[in-house]
Amino acid sequence: MSGYSRQLTVLFWAALIASPLFLDGWNLGLLSQLMIYGIFALSLAFIWGQGGLLCFGQSLFFGLGAYAMALTTKDMIPGIPATTLTGLGLAVILPAVVAGLLGLALFKGRGLYGAYFGIVTLSAAVIAERLAINWSYIGGFNGLLDIPPLRVGWGSWQTELYDPLPFFFVVLVAALGIYLLLLRLERSAFGTVLRGIRDNETRATFLGFETAEYKAAAFAVSGAIAGLAGALFAVQFAFVSPAILGFALATEVLIWVAIGGKTVLLAAFIGAVAVKSVENVLSDTLGQYWLLVLGLLFVVAVVLMPRGLLAPFLQLPLPRALRLSGSKEE
Amino acid sequence: MEMTVLIGLDAASYILTLLLVCIGLVIIFGMMNVVNLAHGEFFLLGAYTVVLLQQYALPFAVILLIAFVVVALVGLVIEELVIRRIYHRFLDTILATWGISLALKQLVIVLFGPGSQQAVAPFAEPVAMFGITYSSYRLFVMGMAILITAATFFILFRTRVGLTARGVIANRQMAACLGVNTRRVDRLTFAFGSGLAGLAGAIMAPLMSVDPQMGVGFLVPAFLSVLVGGTASPLGALWGAGIIGGSNSVVAAIWTPVVAQIAVFSIAIVVIRLWPGGVTGKRKR
Structure with missing residues (x-):
């Protein structure tokens, strides 16, 4: 645990806010993209680091959000007006509902745990990918093209956010907002119960907590955030395809979070940003060897540094209410 | 009539192929608790x-x-370098082996290129039986699957090595106290399970296009089979492969392979949810 974790956290966000001063449009677009992956990583870090639920199918919710956004703004869902706001709303609500229901179905009673949950969520993502490939209304294998950009404003004054700069600020506000929200949640009583379940579910049950409902609620929050990341992704690329629902992305996000550190939100966020930007730089020079290096780095991180490479430096001090217990910080 | 025989043979072929892949998986997963x-x-x-x-x-x-x-x-090398450090961290085995999988696949791409290769079947004459003709190599694969499964069960349940392995799994401390070198057993079991996977790949190679993605297609059905069948005993693999492979083939014959996969995967999730110990598992938590 570093004594400078708070300063580092503030410094990181300040640097992000100031980055338009130094970066041109192209790199701002790139940074927005990295932050979208960062938001996605936050959603997984919350459920995995705090809740102890190893979700191998997080891309399911990312893809659901992306498709919800794409279908709404392209006016392909009858009865729902094609606006940015309804699109974002649906992209958050739909994955949240799916995740919540899936969570309840899997956790209630003699629920699934550990590796079983991982394999089931992985299968769910594979099923969703297959469905999307074979559902021609939502574009089938080719996906959906020409997703309109974000549209802000009211009534007669409306404008579309084509430029990288305003879009960058939208993503930045989303990232910072979600980070603060999850941090608040993590440090609330809810987060404490969640960690209690993670560390010993039987004990939490005996203390009178409905662990299944807590886990399902956390899963729903995580799904909603992954969905929002997916929606922003769809807008930025103006394109969605079944691949973002499936296996490949689901495991990629696991790698980012594991390398960064699952128990510390900012570490997971930076893990995504760092791995992706290193990939952008190195995939040219290393070529085919990049994935080999990444795979081995991931193994090393899991085996030797299960807390992640960045988490030890960014672990924030415990909230005051929890410090009195005298327990050591996890 | 011919149609029924053909569907039956296809189903048997898929079930036995799946079994071939599962048998190594269930040894490593069920007996060593490594995903x-x-x-x-x-x-x-x-x-x-x-x-x-x-x-x-x-x-x-x-x-x-x-x-x-x-x-x-x-x-053996992977067990020594990675797996032995994480036996007590069940969830981390999934992550570490996923990283290994990524690295191995990429290594194959670096060495052999991303394109698909061809393995030649040693014999391929169609055989006429029950009024239909069927590929003789497929029949060979089915026979090998049965043979390998039988041999595995024989080793596990009828030999001293198998007894020792099962003893270590049942109670590690007790086995160690009785003078069993548990590290050696771990190493052997993991190598044996890996070798079975390699053998399965070798046998299947002439029937598939050999490309770096060929393993992924089997991964999900194989894992679902193991979970549906139950991990408590290698017998679960028989049940799981039968249920997943059989229902998949029948649904694929009636509708399409895509519908079959989506339906069977979804049903498998429900089954795993309702019977977390698998269909052969005891009711325990």
Whole structure:
């Protein structure tokens, strides 16, 4: 645990806010993209680091959000007006509902745990990918093209956010907002119960907590955030395809979070940003060897540094209410 | 009538292929409590060994044997370097083996290129039976699956080595107290399970296009089979492969392969949810 974790956290966000001063449009677009992956990583870090639920199918919710956004703004869902706001709303609500229901179905009673949950969520993502490939209304294998950009404003004054700069600020506000929200949640009583379940579910049950409902609620929050990341992704690329629902992305996000550190939100966020930007730089020079290096780095991180490479430096001090217990910080 | 025989044979072929992949998986998962996501890549390595060795005009039986040994050695190295450090961290085994899987797959791409290769079947004449003709190599694969499963069960349940392995799994401390070298048993079991995956890949290679993605397609159905069947005993693999493979083939024959996969995966999730111990498992938590 570093004594400078708070300063580092503030410094990181300040640097992000100031980055338009130094970066041109192209790199701002790139940074927005990295932050979208960062938001996605936050959603997984919350459920995995705090809740102890190893979700191998997080891309399911990312893809659901992306498709919800794409279908709404392209006016392909009858009865729902094609606006940015309804699109974002649906992209958050739909994955949240799916995740919540899936969570309840899997956790209630003699629920699934550990590796079983991982394999089931992985299968769910594979099923969703297959469905999307074979559902021609939502574009089938080719996906959906020409997703309109974000549209802000009211009534007669409306404008579309084509430029990288305003879009960058939208993503930045989303990232910072979600980070603060999850941090608040993590440090609330809810987060404490969640960690209690993670560390010993039987004990939490005996203390009178409905662990299944807590886990399902956390899963729903995580799904909603992954969905929002997916929606922003769809807008930025103006394109969605079944691949973002499936296996490949689901495991990629696991790698980012594991390398960064699952128990510390900012570490997971930076893990995504760092791995992706290193990939952008190195995939040219290393070529085919990049994935080999990444795979081995991931193994090393899991085996030797299960807390992640960045988490030890960014672990924030415990909230005051929890410090009195005298327990050591996890 | 011919249609029924054909569907029946296809179903049997798929079930036995799945069983071939599962038997190594269930040994590593069920007996060692390691979720080995690199199993698909062990399968892949077996297949590439065949492609490589067929250039030297070796007899096919020798090639199969070498494939088993090569992949078993790979498994041994991976056990020694990675797996033994994380036996007590169940969830981390999924992650670490996923990383290994990624690295192995990429290694194959670096060495052999991303394109698909061809392995030649040692014999391929169609056989006429029950009023239909069927590929003789497919029949050979089915026979091998039965043989390998039987041999595995024989080793596990009828030999001293198998008894020792099951003893370590049942009670590690007690086995160690009785003078069993548990590290050696761990190593052997993991290598044996890996070798079986390699053998499965080698046997299947002539029937598939050998490319770096070939292992992934088997991974999800194989894992679902193991979970549906239950991990408490290797017998679960028989049940799981039968249920998943059988229902998949029948639904695919009635509707389409895509519908079959989506339906069977979804039903498998429900089954796993309702019986977390699998259909052969005891009711315990």
